[in-house]
Amino acid sequence: MTDSRWLADLDAALPGGIRTSLSDRDQHGRDPGHPHGQAPDAVAYPTSSAEVARLVRVCHAHRRPVIPYGVGSSLEGHVSAPHGGLCIDLSRMDRIVALSADDMDVRVQAGVTRERLNDELRPLGLFFPIDPGANATLGGMASTRASGTNAVRYGTMRGNVMGLTVVTPQGDLIQTGSRARKSAAGYDLTALYVGSEGTLGVITEVLLRVYPLPQRIAAAVVQFPTLRAAVQSVIDTLAHSVPIARIELLDELQMRAINARSHLGYADLPTLFLEFHGGTASVDEQVATVREVMEGHGGSDFVWADRPEDRSRLWKARHEALWAGKDLRPGSDVLTTDVCVPISRLADCVLDTREDFDRRGLLAPIVGHVGDGNFHSLILFDPNDDREREQAHAAHEALILRALDMGGTCTGEHGIGIGKREFLAREHATGLPGMKAIKLALDPLGIMNPGKLFAD
């Protein structure tokens, strides 16, 4: 139910920048994981932090929900508007605000995408390594504490966001962090807002750490007789202190899917995609160590992807794992899982999960950011078959309980959104009251992205 005074005040706050057409609203309530999300009442397209602040002040005065939106590539219903309200689409906030090559930091508006940022950085010999696959916005990646294939070497958004500009639920503009590489000055508000999924304010600018492009990059593929051997070889690699940049696991089924879609021509075996960054001698040394470790676990010869175009093809295939998986069974829906466990438990977790899928008759290829202990299964199910849908959700719940029992987390990188609220409550049973107290203290009216993170 819209409210004409609220809409009139929004129009006054951002003349010409408010849309209420059905198509605008519909496309802003959904994400690939929640295709049936609910539409907001209106969508705003601001171009500056000050405009966002004006919009939020209007919503605060009218007690209407505010839902921040980047490109809508999140997976857990983060952009759905179950209570209506204003979607703030940040895509027109796409300016690189300040870039210092000497300091290796960059300040961007929240709507800049990671590919766009890397296009700007490349000529300066720099890059931003966090790569969730999708060409997400940096504001969205900060909001969901994103990571991806490079996290084993470069960490997640948690470690690479140095500061933020945030519009509070009251419509005030605040700055967190600083350009100093480290600080012990007060509560770490930056880390609090990173991963808060829009429930504490709207992130409008992000100050990021960037890195020199590696002198040398080498990528390789190695295949294993068993999944356990592949995972054990990763544990050994990390114990040898190899600063490997990417180490991605794909199970037999996922390899079958990727071979079919991308025509890579590998065997349908448990496989690791590897990437090494460093000086020439350092990369040679890393490769020699890893090759020896992996041979010891029955790994195949390395198949190199050394030319940039071969590397791109390899990682493109990896990033298309979701679509390749769907091709295994056209017309199916996908439930994507995202647990992360201590790496010593990863092989058990993956194998127990595979067994559970088999027992339930579910088709579910598996890919993993295995250096971090994080893996995704893509559970394919017929949307018109209630029993299969129930089995998919039951397998998901069993997987999360398995991961929690092993000391892990229900989400390594996708976040909670609407989809995992009950699992957050289980995982952080003792911490949840503190989280809710913080939410209430900073957003007493509960207007910021309501219905996310917490079930009540």
Add this chain to the structure above:
Amino acid sequence: MTDSRWLADLDAALPGGIRTSLSDRDQHGRDPGHPHGQAPDAVAYPTSSAEVARLVRVCHAHRRPVIPYGVGSSLEGHVSAPHGGLCIDLSRMDRIVALSADDMDVRVQAGVTRERLNDELRPLGLFFPIDPGANATLGGMASTRASGTNAVRYGTMRGNVMGLTVVTPQGDLIQTGSRARKSAAGYDLTALYVGSEGTLGVITEVLLRVYPLPQRIAAAVVQFPTLRAAVQSVIDTLAHSVPIARIELLDELQMRAINARSHLGYADLPTLFLEFHGGTASVDEQVATVREVMEGHGGSDFVWADRPEDRSRLWKARHEALWAGKDLRPGSDVLTTDVCVPISRLADCVLDTREDFDRRGLLAPIVGHVGDGNFHSLILFDPNDDREREQAHAAHEALILRALDMGGTCTGEHGIGIGKREFLAREHATGLPGMKAIKLALDPLGIMNPGKLFAD
């Protein structure tokens, strides 16, 4: 003013573990930076999280302050008890709770010191790199977001604490984080408690990330004609993507002090102490790159400290910089500064600061974690000379304003405590209301380490 019912309840909560003698109380209110701190009313020596929870519940019921205490090596008055209350000395909580070599993580009670932890890790081929110099407790290091000489490579406590056990101000035990290497599950309470200086609860256990001991470690000393040349060579080194493990700057005055104390025999010139970690080929490659960079800035030949005992001697001398500085003028008090700035501004910041000290007639050697842009000046002043004391404090304030103007922070690693409350308010003027709202939400009675971080 003590309260006999409160003390009786404390005794009942921890029979035989409460001390109220003057000597116990006096030694728990002071730190090296605030030697005239105020004593608590009583000191408790618990051995478990459950005992801490019982003690805090008693203080909560009586509305009496709680001040957590490790070894008292903080520098900003963190352990002073301006409103009396109970000091909780965690030194008897010195158990390694769980250690996994495969996962490279360890859970320790808060009173375990970093040297003790490294003694436990070494036989397993592991180490914990964060090294603030003092043999601090890991609970204290987490509370103050400590770092030190290795941070340029391994980060600070911010990035290396994976989870915590905390006793809330209400006396509840909560768990934050998990053993997963990454998680996107809810607000990052771990990062909120790290650096909160005991104002939100008592950290009783710390889950830490540890690292494989480097295959090879090499340390070297290189001297420069000017301080600017030394700093510029560091910027170039970082731009070359060299994963250097330590890169410490000492100015002429600090070198004179260290040479006098530790008989190292170097010239009294701006100097870098370097350490390289990695595989043999990788270290060779790092050294070759850095040597070429530093020669280009007029650096001397490297003087190697390759044997473990030579390295220990070098870093011991570095860690004793404070005492060496004091030897320059026996009987003086020291005001230790801790700003951190973007590295492109570091040379200007240090040189402007040196000029300001000279103009004020202050003797103040400078040491810096230069890879992070963090440096300390040790301002020596006669405690009986009011004018000199005022000049020291005026120079400190000028330095902090200079650092903030450059986009930096008033404290890189020592924290706010009592000493820098007004500077926190300046640095985070827009963020301070949020910090205070969180404090009020989690500790509405204000019993946790009152008088720290915030002036009111």
